[in-house]
Amino acid sequence: MSSGPAAMWVLMGGDPARRRVGRVSSSDSFAGPIDPPLALSRHAHDRIGSQRVDEEWLARAWERADTRVLLLHDAKVALAGSGSPAYVAPAAAGRGERVLLGEESGTTYFAILLDEPPPRHELATLREIAMDLDDRDAGLLVHAVGLAHWRRTHRFCPRCGGTLRMGQAGHVLECASCGRSSFPRTDPAVIMLITDDDDRALLGRAVRYRHRRGFSTLAGFVEPGGSLEQAVVRGVAEEVGIEVDRVEYFGSQPWPLPASLMVGFFGHATTVDIETDGDEIAEARWFSRAELQAAAATGEVVLPGRVSIARRLIETWYGGELPGSW
Numbered sequence: 001m002s003s004g005p006a007a008m009w010v011l012m013g014g015d016p017a018r019r020r021v022g023r024v025s026s027s028d029s030f031a032g033p034i035d036p037p038l039a040l041s042r043h044a045h046d047r048i049g050s051q052r053v054d055e056e057w058l059a060r061a062w063e064r065a066d067t068r069v070l071l072l073h074d075a076k077v078a079l080a081g082s083g084s085p086a087y088v089a090p091a092a093a094g095r096g097e098r099v100l101l102g103e104e105s106g107t108t109y110f111a112i113l114l115d116e117p118p119p120r121h122e123l124a125t126l127r128e129i130a131m132d133l134d135d136r137d138a139g140l141l142v143h144a145v146g147l148a149h150w151r152r153t154h155r156f157c158p159r160c161g162g163t164l165r166m167g168q169a170g171h172v173l174e175c176a177s178c179g180r181s182s183f184p185r186t187d188p189a190v191i192m193l194i195t196d197d198d199d200r201a202l203l204g205r206a207v208r209y210r211h212r213r214g215f216s217t218l219a220g221f222v223e224p225g226g227s228l229e230q231a232v233v234r235g236v237a238e239e240v241g242i243e244v245d246r247v248e249y250f251g252s253q254p255w256p257l258p259a260s261l262m263v264g265f266f267g268h269a270t271t272v273d274i275e276t277d278g279d280e281i282a283e284a285r286w287f288s289r290a291e292l293q294a295a296a297a298t299g300e301v302v303l304p305g306r307v308s309i310a311r312r313l314i315e316t317w318y319g320g321e322l323p324g325s326w
């Protein structure tokens with residue numbers, strides 16, 4: 001393979017004529033090579049990581065009347081009356097652990113991980129409101145919800161069992177007994193649309209899907225010591241018995257439910273005979289574009305939701321929007 005920017009362009013986005021690749025920019029709000037960006041890869045805030053250890057700066061920022069605070073409880077987000085995330089002044093935030101999210105348009109944003117549910121707000125999961133968020137809200141929420149899930153499940157030191165205290169404005173947990181630092185973790189998962197030499201797409205119906213006509217791309221977790229590319233090849237072989245010889249990066253989006261990063265790929269199959277494992281995939285089929293359009297239109301096949309990277313992989317291959325969703 002040749003090297004340099006042109007090769008990188010192809011590697012990241014595939015055939016620009018077919019895949020509507022966005023321009024690569026160096027700005028802080030760059031959300032990947034996909035245009036428009038994936039719903040949860042959008043963001044507008046600057047994380048100002050260097051301020052997390054500046055206690056004086058943090059105290060001053062918290063005292064400013066124009067600082068805004070997201071309220072989280074049990075990794076759910078408090079809503080305003082409009083149904084969008086509630087932003088309150090620090091004085092109205094309530095009791096809990098304080099997390100610095102960053103700055104946007106001159107405003108500093110924090111989140112509070114509330115001990116008790118907020119009395120005057122309804123709570124929603126990120127999944128419930130993901131498609132209704134603007135860029136700023138999407139970026140702040142995935143940041144805050146990811147940290148909230150992490151904190152919720154990390155109460156004791158993994159080395160000595162001691163109590164963990166939050167540091168760096170929510171971005172590290174330090175053990176009060178042995179001093180060990182724990183950092184937030186992100187677990188990569190691969191999501192892959194596999195095509196064959198006839199440019200048909202391989203979609204599967206997972207055993208765990210509640211929707212019995214729900215079809216999606218295949219997916220898999222990255223095991224310790226494994227690469228993303230290996231996870232794609234191994235996952236397809238194990239789930240449907242298909243061999244893959246080429247893997248091409250598409251894009252990624254955070255999925256902090258609780259701690260995943262979804263990494264999307266296109267892959268090319270060298271075999272076509274499907275043999276499902278029965279454990280994870282109940283059924284898998286090859287679809288031409290016309291077949292998938294017809295099946296989605298009649299409801300014979302129901303495709304994943306529009307916030308998912310799987311949906312975007314399928315519609316990018318298809319070349320436009322398809323009807324229906326979970």
Ligand SMILES: [Zn+2]
Nearest residue numbers: 157160175178
């Ligand atoms: Zn410890």
